[in-house]
Amino acid sequence: xVKLVVDNKEIESEEGITVLQACLDNEIYxxxxxxxxxxxxPPGSCRxxxxxxxxxxxxxTSCTVKVKEGxxxxxxxxxxxxxxxxxxxxxxxxxxxxxxxxxxxxxCELQRIAKFLxxxxxxxxxxxxxxxxxxxxxxxxxxxxxxxxxxxGRCVFVCRKESGQAMISFAKRGLDTVIxxxxxxxxxxATCKECYACTxxxxxxxxLVKNSHCQ
Amino acid sequence: xxxxxxxxxNQVFASIKTEAERRFQEMKGHNTxxxxxxxxxxxxxSGAMEVKAAFEQALLERKLNAHIIPVGCLGHCYxxxxxxxxxxxxxxxxxxxxxxxxxxxxVKAFLEEGDPVFEHVLGALEESDTIPSVLEFxxxxxxxxxxxxxxxxxxxxxxxxxxxxxxxxxxxxxxxLEPEKIIKEIQESGLRGRGGAGFLTGIKWQxxxxxxxxxxxxxxxxDEGDPGAYMDRALxxxxxxxxxxxxxxxxxxxxxxxxxxxxxxxxxxxxxxxKNAIGQSRQIGLLGKGxxxxxxxxxxxxxxxxxxxxxxxxxxxxxxxxxxxxxxxxRPPYPSQRGLWGKPTVVNNVKSMASVPPIVGxxxxxxxxxxxxxxxxxxxxxxVGNIIHAGLVEIPMGVTLRTLIFEICGGIPNQKKFKAVxxxxxxxxxxxxxxxxxxxxxxxxxxxxxMMGSGGMVVMDEDAxxxxxxxxxxxxxxxxxxxxxxxxxxxxKHLLDILERIARGEGRNGDIELLENLSLDINGGSLCGxxxxxxxxxxxxxxxxxxxxxxHVREKxxxxxxxxxxxxxxxxxxxxxxxxxxxxxSCPTExxxxxxxxxxxxxxxxxxxxxxxMSACPPEYDAVRKVSPPELAPKIERPEDG
Numbered sequence: 077x078v079k080l081v082v083d084n085k086e087i088e089s090e091e092g093i094t095v096l097q098a099c100l101d102n103e104i105y106x107x108x109x110x111x112x113x114x115x116x117x118p119p120g121s122c123r124x125x126x127x128x129x130x131x132x133x134x135x136x137t138s139c140t141v142k143v144k145e146g147x148x149x150x151x152x153x154x155x156x157x158x159x160x161x162x163x164x165x166x167x168x169x170x171x172x173x174x175x176x177x178x179x180x181x182x183x184c185e186l187q188r189i190a191k192f193l194x195x196x197x198x199x200x201x202x203x204x205x206x207x208x209x210x211x212x213x214x215x216x217x218x219x220x221x222x223x224x225x226x227x228x229g230r231c232v233f234v235c236r237k238e239s240g241q242a243m244i245s246f247a248k249r250g251l252d253t254v255i256x257x258x259x260x261x262x263x264x265x266a267t268c269k270e271c272y273a274c275t276x277x278x279x280x281x282x283x284l285v286k287n288s289h290c291q
Numbered sequence: 292x293x294x295x296x297x298x299x300x301n302q303v304f305a306s307i308k309t310e311a312e313r314r315f316q317e318m319k320g321h322n323t324x325x326x327x328x329x330x331x332x333x334x335x336x337s338g339a340m341e342v343k344a345a346f347e348q349a350l351l352e353r354k355l356n357a358h359i360i361p362v363g364c365l366g367h368c369y370x371x372x373x374x375x376x377x378x379x380x381x382x383x384x385x386x387x388x389x390x391x392x393x394x395x396x397x398v399k400a401f402l403e404e405g406d407p408v409f410e411h412v413l414g415a416l417e418e419s420d421t422i423p424s425v426l427e428f429x430x431x432x433x434x435x436x437x438x439x440x441x442x443x444x445x446x447x448x449x450x451x452x453x454x455x456x457x458x459x460x461x462x463x464x465x466x467x468l469e470p471e472k473i474i475k476e477i478q479e480s481g482l483r484g485r486g487g488a489g490f491l492t493g494i495k496w497q498x499x500x501x502x503x504x505x506x507x508x509x510x511x512x513x514d515e516g517d518p519g520a521y522m523d524r525a526l527x528x529x530x531x532x533x534x535x536x537x538x539x540x541x542x543x544x545x546x547x548x549x550x551x552x553x554x555x556x557x558x559x560x561x562x563x564x565x566k567n568a569i570g571q572s573r574q575i576g577l578l579g580k581g582x583x584x585x586x587x588x589x590x591x592x593x594x595x596x597x598x599x600x601x602x603x604x605x606x607x608x609x610x611x612x613x614x615x616x617x618x619x620x621x622r623p624p625y626p627s628q629r630g631l632w633g634k635p636t637v638v639n640n641v642k643s644m645a646s647v648p649p650i651v652g653x654x655x656x657x658x659x660x661x662x663x664x665x666x667x668x669x670x671x672x673x674x675v676g677n678i679i680h681a682g683l684v685e686i687p688m689g690v691t692l693r694t695l696i697f698e699i700c701g702g703i704p705n706q707k708k709f710k711a712v713x714x715x716x717x718x719x720x721x722x723x724x725x726x727x728x729x730x731x732x733x734x735x736x737x738x739x740x741x742m743m744g745s746g747g748m749v750v751m752d753e754d755a756x757x758x759x760x761x762x763x764x765x766x767x768x769x770x771x772x773x774x775x776x777x778x779x780x781x782x783x784k785h786l787l788d789i790l791e792r793i794a795r796g797e798g799r800n801g802d803i804e805l806l807e808n809l810s811l812d813i814n815g816g817s818l819c820g821x822x823x824x825x826x827x828x829x830x831x832x833x834x835x836x837x838x839x840x841x842x843h844v845r846e847k848x849x850x851x852x853x854x855x856x857x858x859x860x861x862x863x864x865x866x867x868x869x870x871x872x873x874x875x876x877s878c879p880t881e882x883x884x885x886x887x888x889x890x891x892x893x894x895x896x897x898x899x900x901x902x903x904x905m906s907a908c909p910p911e912y913d914a915v916r917k918v919s920p921p922e923l924a925p926k927i928e929r930p931e932d933g
Contacts, residue, residue, distance in 0.1 A: 227780070
């Protein structure tokens with residue numbers, strides 16, 4: 077076991093795990109979207125789990141740092157909050173907000189983070205960006221809603237882990253980046269094992285089981 | 292290495308050198324004339340192929356004997372195609388802007404009749420009494436060619452020409468030394484990574500050398516992607532063996548047996564020449580198993596890049612070699628800890644690798660003597676834009692921007708004023724006139740808000756609008772963002788949108804501050820170097836040219852008159868000539884009509900502001916005016932019948 081100090085409170089954690097996991101294990105919440113406990117190399121892509129460690133000059137993502145004995149972590153400095161709010165606002169500026177009609181309502185990670193950061197769901201300083209992406213319908217059993225997706229990549233990771241194959245991947249680049257299930261319109265040949273792990277890890281219900289027939 | 296194997300190594304290499312010398316004498320021999328034609332991509336694009344054909348035909352017609360030797364790039368893009376004619380009795384003479392016609396003339400007048408045709412001479416490459424030397428020009432005498440020393444002078448497809456110039460002797464020297472000694476030498480030389488960040492190359496090598504894992508890898512990053520930058524391409528096309536030699540020394544020093552050169556897909560000729568060079572080195576035992584009779588093995592392969600700018604970032608580059616989507620990964624672990632296939636990996640830029648043979652050959656102290664204390668050696672820039680002598684320039688670190696732009700590269704053409712210089716590509720920044728006296732080195736440029744980057748330099752004259760420049764670079768990074776992390780994927784798009792609305796005249800109060808704040812967030816929050824540095828063009832243009840932004844936002848005026856929405860053309864009725872129709876035909880939208888007193892006017896409602904009328908108006912009238920904001924253009928109604 078390793079001892080570290082988080083926000084002036086001493087906590088104990090397993091060795092070899094990330095600072096983010098150590099905090100979550102000790103019921104200290106740090107906003108995060110792309111992280112899953114099973115990841116050996118977290119992608120560090122959502123840019124929300126910033127903390128300051130041992131008075132570091134710049135906040136760093138807690139999912140990419142392993143715990144060390146005697147580490148001093150601060151999860152709520154002004155600089156940390158500034159970056160978290162900025163990243164969160166950017167994510168909201170491409171997320172179609174329609175909570176009432178969204179299957180994720182009340183269990184949505186974005187709602188949780190908004191509450192935690194005391195940040196309204198409608199960005200104030202940024203315009204809403206419109207992306208011209210069509211809803212991907214070529215998968216026999218999965219429905220993808222790009223304008224809800226925040227591209228955390230959890231589905232990409234979990235699909236690879238569960239099936240041993242990469243059947244979900246990122247496609248395109250820049251703001252047009254989407255999640256894609258390639259070449260699966262032909263159901264008999266589809267390699268998807270229909271485990272639906274991707275739908276379960278999605279923090280915002282952007283991947284859904286298509287219809288009752290599939291379950 | 293013991294005395295015995297050292298002797299064998301020297302013996303093996305001596306026989307290779309003898310062969311190189313034999314071939315050189317055969318080519319140079321008494322009374323042979325040589326024509327060297329610059330045939331890198333730059334030369335080919337300006338017509339070197341046709342020039343070569345013209346030389347061949349003219350020689351054939353006149354029954355003259357001369358060798359035509361295709362060489363690489365000298366760096367003088369403004370004067371391509373370049374040809375060097377080496378005729379016994381004369382110093383080698385450099386000719387500029389050679390056309391097929393000039394080629395035929397040179398064969399007749401110079402090769403046949405002995406008249407060097409002075410009006411087309413750029414200069415002699417050696418001092419002589421008869422012909423002015425190129426060393427009299429600042430473009431030549433203020434450069435310090437270390438990496439580019441043989442570029443444009445040897446045939447890149449002939450390994451023996453490189454060896455004859457002393458090539459591969461640094462590798463031979465290295466092989467007689469302990470690997471640690473070489474790493475120490477590189478550390479002492481102060482060589483810093485030429486890819487942009489400026490990390491000490493020797494330290495990087497040491498980290499990999501110290502790794503427990505014995506299977507180590509060298510990667511040479513030739514995924515050059517900055518707009519307007521082509522240093523690496525020119526080097527790969529002009530002197531590929533220099534790079535191979537540097538890679539071999541690096542591999543020996545860190546204990547690697549595999550090396551990969553990651554060449555941008557858009558550089559087909561560079562990739563081809565590199566592969567050809569690797570084949571030749573292998574053939575004579577400079578690569579492969581038991582190099583030059585030692586027990587050092589090395590395989591070098593060319594990997595064709597995957598067509599994404601972000602793959603120049605080292606972790607994305609590694610992902611892409613592994614067959615994955617080119618997305619940067621969080622560091623640590625650094626490639627030196629866990630790189631390609633999880634093995635300790637050195638990733639070095641082309642120019643860093645190419646600096647290694649001269650350092651090992653001449654010693655660390657010699658290299659330290661070039662440049663400044665904290666940035667030793669030379670810097671290679673591709674200087675482009677509004678500049679008279681555009682091209683590749685290799686200068687010692689510490690030369691000021693002013694010297695580089697105004698002396699070495701000849702200044703700004705068309706009597707225009709200097710406005711800004713953009714250094715370091717999309718990650719760099721724009722520096723104004725007041726920054727011209729800062730020395731070119733890693734730390735000074737970073738302090739000024741730009742960065743060394745990989746060597747792209749765009750010079751801009753007074754006609755450049757800085758909002759437009761920032762918009763251009765953000766458009767680039769936003770499109771090239773890999774889409775992985777929040778700040779880069781979405782943040783750069785917001786920056787671009789705000790810049791676009793400012794350029795359209797729809798800027799709002801607070802937009803400039805929003806640009807600054809968002810830029811700082813993206814810089815602090817992004818995952819990789821591409822994202823972190825993407826706001827630099829915005830931050831530096833706001834810092835140094837804030838008044839221009841304010842004019843756009845507050846007065847809806849573009850001071851450089853570049854932003855189309857904020858400008859208008861009109862015809863000055865006092866100077867317009869009755870009866871002249873020059874502008875009417877030039878207008879693509881038929882927006883020019885005849886006024887009641889038979890002069891011309893522009894219908895603002897259909898004008899697309901292309902500026903054709905301004906070019907078409909005869910200079911003696913010079914009646915077309917451009918104004919910003921557009922309200923300054925007088926309104927003239929189109930007569931009902933016209």
